[in-house]
Amino acid sequence: MPSTSSHFLCAGTLVLIEGLARAQEPASARVAPLFTELGARALPGVETHCGSKAKDFIVEVNGGGLALADFDGDGKVDLVVVDGSDLERVKRGAPGHSPRLFLGNGDCTFRPAGEPWAMSGGRWGMGCAAGDVDGDGWLDLVVTQWGPTRVFLNQKGAGFRETGFAGGAAATQWGTSAALFDYDRDGKLDLFVVRYLDFDPERIGKPGSEGCRWKGHDVMCGPQGLVPQFDVLFRGQGDGTFVDRTEAAGLRPAKAGFGLGVMAFDFDADGDTDLFVANDSTPNHLWENQGDGKFVEAAYARGVSHDANGREQASMGIACADTNGDGRAELFITNFSGEMDSLYVSSKSGGWRERGSAAGLASPTLGTLGWGTAFADLDLDGDLDLFALNGHVYPQADLPGTDTSYAQKDLLLRNDGRGKYAAEPLSAAEPAVSRAGALADLDGDGDLDLVGLRVEGQVRVFRNEAQHTDAQHWLRVALRARGGNRFGIGARVTAEWKDGRQVAELRTSGGYQASVPPEVHFGLGGVERLERLRIRWPSGKEQVLEGVAVDRALVVEEAP
């Protein structure tokens, strides 16, 4: 990634790539929603596809995926849209719609990337993950499908080249979300693919058959009654190839779940990366990394397998961040309509408690069916907010008596600074059938913008309209680690100031079929300067930068 200037501080090398004057907007009372949907201005004519409008089969309801990252190294965030297909194409053996890269213009708009970046259509695209899987310093791309997982290697910013994925049979089934992370800390990125279910349209009944009903209406069958698939772990070889290590790593639970979302994070702060998997209608999984190449499933004991009533939820998306400053991450999980979204707050015992009601999240989320979500300081006031993209799976949700609707409002859940969230519309846009979403600073102004997919149709870009007053400071930090994990995935970054601190982990896994840029973002409120920035690198080394100015994007090199 090229830099525009450089600046040295006392420990380590810090590269200042952008220094931004605060936006000159008046600090008038905010009445409009925080985000503005830019419509077709941002991505002219870019639509996704996901089967028939009738949604007669479950493969048609989850939507596609997206990745936000700088693939061409120009300092601006680019966008990969993973598109789906339809059953007619599948039956004909015709490829699905191609994944596409759009290059960022740095102003929340994008343009087609051109032929060198073209990716052929696969079977039926689902999600994706970005990371440097061949250790060349450029971000590569993994695409999951109802079909074989695909890997596209970045040709040093000049295009993508697809590799044959050597993951074996386990790589060929329905993958949803994926995470690139370094579970064995060998400096090579590994891949975890969440899988959903065994789907064969010839063997699955039509809506209304075999008890496929919801609130008295005939709906598509599944996931209940279908066979869930086990998730898979692939160990990276450092050259863009992978070897299946699922069983060797102990990642085979007693029962498979209908996996949809994944988050790679170090929940117990022991220096290795653990995994949380959001499962649909089956208990969630928490894979605790033992540090010896093996994982132990601990969701029940840690309090994140079920809701507080002991019921499995239809979990979809995952937000993950340390919202209360105790050094351990909270988890926010989006769920089905009629189930409130879950907020798992870290407990003294090393697990979590579901505290959605106490945080004011019960009422605004009970009627929604949520997907893409993330914690971030969206209004830059110094605490972590949430967004939740919503939309039902059943078009029949618009029929009488469902107490919900197919298209739904996307939500901004604004943190009041004391851990309570107030719901407001994310934007003034009409309700939509939303799916995956990802945050990134698309226009370089320091606040986080959002790209959201619908189950099908126009891809949506939401510009963050944060005011950037004197009480809305920020800092973005990207890392350049030594070794193959060049972007420092798994690093822990702590921002410290006179009377406070924030901790963030660097990752690209975006919760639900999404990937976010490999950097951390701090909303700092009125904090005008950090006393120090502390980095725990994936190598285990710690590096401290003293006296860090804010309102800028930094790239920090790992000290030798």
Place this chain on the structure above:
Amino acid sequence: MIAAALLAWIAWCAPAAQEGRRGTDLAPDAQQDPERLAALRLDPRSLPRAPLGRWKAFDPAAKPDEKLRPLWSAVAGALRQRDLPAALIALHRLLGAEPDYPPALHELGVVYFRLQRYGDATAPFERYVEHLPERIADTRALGHAYYSLGRYAEARAHYERVLAKQPDMVEAVRGLALALLRLGDESGALAALERVLVLDPAHDEAWTWKAQILYDREELEPALTAARKARDLAPDEPRPWFLIGRIQSDLGHADESRAAQRRYEELHGASEAVRALESALALHPHDAAMLERLVDACRATGSLAKTRGALQRLVAERPREYGPRRKALDVLDALGDRAGALEAATVLEELFPDRAEVWERLVEFYGRRGDRPNQLRAGERLLRLRGR
């Protein structure tokens, strides 16, 4: 109370209701017919309204007007059959003929609530309260509907109004506790649960919720005590086991936690199966195959009461068929319900005196009970039927 009045009406309607499924508006094998599906598309908000004051002098003890009796009879018949779609059709007809007739409004709210159509349930309940504000205590279920819609502030307000009229209504206090909990007022919720337990010390659900709140507050020992109390009161309910497992895990008691988790998973799997079947049966109450599966699912929970209830539904659906009657005997016998099994055996004898397989089973049944005379009698009958 409206519930008492309703029972009186149903009793009054009993002869018609006992005609069986033909007492409802739907033929027994018409579970997929357009009329049944159309019932689910009826909108309670579109029902005609009566002017306020129309029902001011309503007397819940009075019998319905002559013109309403056939319509009410259809309602009662459908309810006796647990045929909720048929009940919806009958109630909409009745309320079309007599707008905002209070017992029908109330029952319509209950039926929609049982169908988990909570938004639809609020409409008739709210009309009921508009017409008979002094009878608000009849509408505790309106609070439940608000709660189920996530309208927790309205739920709290409604429960408070109900309790102002009837302070000792246990389920309204429980509802208030849960609404407060969802609104983030844990202390208020805990106080309300304590009130429930004063009114009904054996309220297992209140003990469970109390344990939950204490667990959330990381008060582990008191939480464990409350969860154990809930488990002792309702050993077949999964949730107390779930909580005990969690609490034991936090206490570092890994073996106890795993044991509780195993028991929870057994019970949870069974109770989820029951829940799914109950939900399907709400729309298809005459599906005998589903009722048989309900019996099996209830049996798997280990709850004799639930199993008996499911068996009653099954034999009521097919009262003269061998299969359900034989299942009743086999299941109750296996569960160790001596009285229930004996009753089932007697009915089997009476209904199917000429089936050898009945007497073969009864020989074995009476033999295991040590009932020598009946064993011999059954054996002789079996030999005669086999021509020996």
